[in-house]
Amino acid sequence: MRIAIAGDGHLGMSLMEPLLGSRHDVVALVQNGRTATGFGRTMTKAAGSLFGSFAGVAGKAIQRGIPVVWIDRMTEEELAPLRAIASGVLLVGGFSVILKKKLLELPKIGCVNMHSSLLPKHRGPNPFSAVVMAGDAESGVTFHQMDEGIDTGPILEQYRFPIRKQDTALDRKSVV
Helix, strand or coil, rough: EEEEEEEEEHHHHHEEEEEEEECCEEEEEEEEECCCHHHHHHHHHHHHHHHHHHHHHHHHHHHHHCCEECCCCCCCHHHHHHHHCCCCEEEEECCCCCCHHHCCCCCCCCCEEEECCCCCCCCCCCHHHHHHHHCCCCEEEEEEEECCCCCCCCCCEEEEECCCCCCCCCCCHCCC
């Protein structure tokens, strides 16, 4: 399957790494065009070429020859490269941009978000912190089909795990 990934940080990397070793084709990495403009994008390309995965998920993509697509306003011009790539699915994880309908409708199958809590609880951008601060006994990861809402859409699968007393809001790996 042709898979595009929209993600950054630990979540983006946790989507990309297993797919690179699979029978699927990672055909694009979508990045937040609001946080990196001209010079920042040039530096990302340079760092990716030189340091690969040490430069994050974008660096790993660049090192592997995977196109990086920067989106901001999701105009037709910005979405044209993704339309041309024609992915079957867009996997989202650790991505700080709310996807608009015209992007959600691009992949043949749709867009699937990996969210680091047991939805519908702890929706939003910092679920790993919210889980710990709420004193929850367990958390998990939710995969859900994306719609125009924030962390809404039909839940496809959830994986649960306990929260230990020593876990803190900074222990992302223990709650992701």
